[in-house]
Amino acid sequence: MKRSRCRGLSTIELLTTILGMVVISLLFVKGVVNRSTADQRTTTILRMQAIEKALRDYAIDNGGLFPTTKQGLPALLKCPTTGPIPPNWRGPYLDSAEGQQAILDAWGQPFHYVAPGNGNPPRCYDLWSNGADKCEGGEGADADICSWDRNTQLP
Numbered sequence: 001m002k003r004s005r006c007r008g009l010s011t012i013e014l015l016t017t018i019l020g021m022v023v024i025s026l027l028f029v030k031g032v033v034n035r036s037t038a039d040q041r042t043t044t045i046l047r048m049q050a051i052e053k054a055l056r057d058y059a060i061d062n063g064g065l066f067p068t069t070k071q072g073l074p075a076l077l078k079c080p081t082t083g084p085i086p087p088n089w090r091g092p093y094l095d096s097a098e099g100q101q102a103i104l105d106a107w108g109q110p111f112h113y114v115a116p117g118n119g120n121p122p123r124c125y126d127l128w129s130n131g132a133d134k135c136e137g138g139e140g141a142d143a144d145i146c147s148w149d150r151n152t153q154l155p
Helices: 011-061 099-103
Strands: 113-114 128-131
Touching: 011 099, 011 128
Parallel strands: none
Antiparallel strands: 113 128
């Protein structure tokens, strides 16, 4: 009886197989990370839009007054105790089930809020997130998301 000679993979075949698996894994991870960053930006923009609606509702109820910078966005969840006290607070203006999460961006950082805003011409308020890098400025995924910048809005 003749025995066939079985041999394993050569070193080059083994290295080629491993390299192929590494390349495929890297492409997969890059796709997941890029999608995750896009999802976080979308989530942040959606939260910002919800906050803007809540700010409009707050102002409608309170004679056109927005929360002050000192009162901040928590004034949308609970009636402020520091002045000026809103005369007709009817909140919470954001989903109370989300609680404090409603005023955080997708990276877990509080939105920045200044009232009145610093725009030219002056705005009622400025609302922004510093993006993925959590630092002012940046490009791409790290770019700030600002309520006054129409480029950061969803289509």
